[in-house]
Amino acid sequence: xxxxxxSPQFLSIQEGENLTVYxxxxxxxxxxxxxxxxxxxxxxxxxxxxxxxxxKKLKRLTFQFGDARKDSSLHITxxxxxxxxxxLCAGGRNRDDKIIFGKGTRLHILP
Amino acid sequence: DAGITQSPRHKVTETGxxxxxxxxxxxxxxxxxxxxxxxxxxLRLIHYxxxxxxxxxxEVSDGYSVSRSKTEDFLLTLESATSSQTxxxxxxxxxxxxxxxxxxxxxxxxxxxxx
Numbered sequence: 042x043x044x045x046x047x048s049p050q051f052l053s054i055q056e057g058e059n060l061t062v063y064x065x066x067x068x069x070x071x072x073x074x075x076x077x078x079x080x081x082x083x084x085x086x087x088x089x090x091x092x093x094x095x096x097k098k099l100k101r102l103t104f105q106f107g108d109a110r111k112d113s114s115l116h117i118t119x120x121x122x123x124x125x126x127x128x129l130c131a132g133g134r135n136r137d138d139k140i141i142f143g144k145g146t147r148l149h150i151l152p
Numbered sequence: 153d154a155g156i157t158q159s160p161r162h163k164v165t166e167t168g169x170x171x172x173x174x175x176x177x178x179x180x181x182x183x184x185x186x187x188x189x190x191x192x193x194x195l196r197l198i199h200y201x202x203x204x205x206x207x208x209x210x211e212v213s214d215g216y217s218v219s220r221s222k223t224e225d226f227l228l229t230l231e232s233a234t235s236s237q238t239x240x241x242x243x244x245x246x247x248x249x250x251x252x253x254x255x256x257x258x259x260x261x262x263x264x265x266x267x
Contacts, residue, residue: 076256083242083258084195129195131256133249139210140185140256144194 044068045132045143053149057119062146064130065112071133073106073113078127078145120150155179158243158259166267171230173262175243177223183246183254184226186210186218188239189261195242201226233266240264 046065054060064073072091076084088097090106090113097104101124103116117124129145155178165171175184185200187210197210199218207218215237217229230237241262248254 074255081261083244083260084256085258086255089255131195133254139197139200141197142187142195144192 044141045130047128047130047143047146049146050144051147051149053151054120055151056121059116059118060120060148061114061116062128062148063112063114064143066132067111068132068134069110071110073110073133074131075104075113075115076129076131078129084127084129117148120148122150122152124148125150156243156245156257156259158241158262160262161260162263164265164267165233167234168232171233171264171266173228173241173243173264175226175228175245175259177226177245179245179247179257180223181245181247181257182223183249184220185244185246185256186216186226186228187242187244188212188237189242190239198228198241230264233264235266238264238266 044066048063072089074089075087077087078084088104093108093110095106101118105114127145127147130143132141157176159174183202186198187195189195196212198212198216199207199210201207201220204220219227243259244256246254246256
């Protein structure tokens, strides 16, 4: 059972367009993180959200944590080729030390 | 960049042979993790450690064992490698639990091919 479902799995859009990717679960998480991974490298943390309804902005990227702390979204405004990569969400639960990852959204921005 | 070194970075081995992957950190972080990454499966936790000699299983621990005798080193061992263990293995470290907003720092990965 995949605890964190990410959608879409793949997304290819033109430079300058806006996009939103999603991370959904039936479980409640105490915090949720988004990572970006480029080919041949390990994932790198973009943001951590901890409060239901929280919105964080990182330049053209906007992250939101659902009110019930079961889901999150990542919105990119005016996508650029440098945004290309695999976007992973990861959740932590208070009751254990394990960190659960979604399968990721592979994003390709066409110049 | 966080000081995490994985070795070897690439390895080709034959079915039935033992394999050990090493993760070395210079950050003195308490938590260390081993993940495998496969197409269609994402990152899956194999084993993790929350201190020296303190380890626990993740979601795909069968066929793997780990040891942590020092804070800085976390070893992943495949006692008898199988083709299904062909994968890219990532080590990660964190100072705090992700539940407490800890950040995971990843190594560059070790690509293992079992023939």
